[in-house]
Amino acid sequence: METYLVGGAVRDELLGLPPGDRDWVVVGATAQQMLDAGFRPVGRDFPVFLHPETGEEHALARTERKSGRGHRGFVVDADPSVTLEEDLLRRDFTINAIARGDDGTLVDPHGGMDDIRDRVLRHVGPAFTEDPLRVLRAARFMARFAPLGFRVAPETMALMRQMAEAGELETLVAERVWQELRRALASARPSAFLATLRECGALAVVLPEVDALYGVPQRAEYHPEVDTGIHQQMVSDMAARLAPGDDLVGFAALTHDLGKALTPPHVLPRHIGHEGAGLKPLARLCERLRVPLAHRKLAEAVCREHLNVHRLAELRDQTVLELLERCDAFRQPGQVARIALCCEADKRGRLGSEEAEYPQGPELCRLHAAASAVNARDLALAEGLTGTEIGKALRRARVQAISAARTLRRPA
Numbered sequence: 001m002e003t004y005l006v007g008g009a010v011r012d013e014l015l016g017l018p019p020g021d022r023d024w025v026v027v028g029a030t031a032q033q034m035l036d037a038g039f040r041p042v043g044r045d046f047p048v049f050l051h052p053e054t055g056e057e058h059a060l061a062r063t064e065r066k067s068g069r070g071h072r073g074f075v076v077d078a079d080p081s082v083t084l085e086e087d088l089l090r091r092d093f094t095i096n097a098i099a100r101g102d103d104g105t106l107v108d109p110h111g112g113m114d115d116i117r118d119r120v121l122r123h124v125g126p127a128f129t130e131d132p133l134r135v136l137r138a139a140r141f142m143a144r145f146a147p148l149g150f151r152v153a154p155e156t157m158a159l160m161r162q163m164a165e166a167g168e169l170e171t172l173v174a175e176r177v178w179q180e181l182r183r184a185l186a187s188a189r190p191s192a193f194l195a196t197l198r199e200c201g202a203l204a205v206v207l208p209e210v211d212a213l214y215g216v217p218q219r220a221e222y223h224p225e226v227d228t229g230i231h232q233q234m235v236s237d238m239a240a241r242l243a244p245g246d247d248l249v250g251f252a253a254l255t256h257d258l259g260k261a262l263t264p265p266h267v268l269p270r271h272i273g274h275e276g277a278g279l280k281p282l283a284r285l286c287e288r289l290r291v292p293l294a295h296r297k298l299a300e301a302v303c304r305e306h307l308n309v310h311r312l313a314e315l316r317d318q319t320v321l322e323l324l325e326r327c328d329a330f331r332q333p334g335q336v337a338r339i340a341l342c343c344e345a346d347k348r349g350r351l352g353s354e355e356a357e358y359p360q361g362p363e364l365c366r367l368h369a370a371a372s373a374v375n376a377r378d379l380a381l382a383e384g385l386t387g388t389e390i391g392k393a394l395r396r397a398r399v400q401a402i403s404a405a406r407t408l409r410r411p412a
Contacts, residue, residue: 001029004099011095024058046076061087092134122153132168135160136180139196143184146192160200169205178289185250191233209281212261217269224351228260235349251295252302252342278303301327302342309343312360317403336368370405371398
């Protein structure tokens with residue numbers, strides 16, 4: 001029995017990145033031997049075990065043979081005779097097909113170390129095309145590694161395009177698509193995820209609502225980048241910069257302008273009412289990918305309200321309160337800061353505006369804090385109110401609090 005550290009832990013160490021979870025492959029062992037050694041089984045589709053002390057995953061070396069469509073259509077062989085090299089051959093990219101032995105020796109049969117040096121994301125072998133999920137994984141890895149200078153190898157991009165054209169991506173289950181999208185949005189450069197999928201023709205399959213934004217013009221005086229799809233990429237990257245690792249903000253930023261794809265051609269490049277129009281494609285996307293409720297609610301608020309936040313200074317005090325109420329700001333106070341960040345990402349995700357100030361964000365949070373400080377119970381006791389009178393008085397007091405906060409901010 002031999003044990004090797006494999007995959008992302010070895011890759012990230014070679015890239016000089018902080019270590020993440022460590023995965024191990026065990027060569028020459030049976031499932032019963034793992035159980036006898038105290039390992040706990042967790043794998044359903046193939047033999048994976050948790051170490052009795054560290055809790056780290058140990059998988060038996062295995063081969064995979066395609067048996068049907070989709071990412072689940074495989075027959076797995078975890079016989080003790082399977083070699084380390086055979087196990088590494090089934091992996092997706094060369095940079096993930098490197099193993100480290102107990103003595104520190106690296107096993108790299110597919111040139112992964114060269115590709116790390118050259119910053120190339122390259123598939124291991126022709127079996128890459130057997131798993132459509134690898135197209136999304138390639139895009140997600142680009143969202144993480146593009147800032148390091150990585151690019152997709154031309155021959156790998158050709159295979160990804162072939163898989164998209166063959167309809168393989170249509171077999172992916174919603175949960176797996178969402179998982180890859182969510183991780184990409186929490187990465188440093190989500191735009192690389194979108195651009196990679198679009199280059200191989202996969203974006204139109206997995207995110208057609210986003211793909212439809214490309215080629216749609218906007219008014220150049222507000223959007224020097226003009227193309228709505230390019231604007232969306234810039235917004236996603238700005239959201240990742242403002243809220244690193246926050247996929248809630250990332251998803252809301254990604255979907256804030258979906259309505260622009262529905263603008264009638266004779267109206268372009270203006271997009272009147274695109275905020276409301278974007279709610280329907282957003283709902284379709286969320287239903288199809290089974291997006292969690294928290295992500296959906298934030299995305300709806302940002303889609304509907306981002307222009308109102310941009311013109312916050314022009315809104316009446318009463319209108320500010322109504323905006324906050326529509327965003328469920330008093331029951332979900334954490335929403336407000338995220339909405340502000342998404343709106344800032346939208347405003348700064350434009351050519352020439354990347355370093356612009358966005359006072360509307362802090363101001364929205366400040367006005368929300370002022371309105372939230374009004375206590376309904378104290379108000380009821382002070383004025384002897386009951387029933388519906390309390391709610392009406394609370395709203396009046398919140399409007400007054402917003403007005404007072406604005407007055408304090410205005411110069412004398």
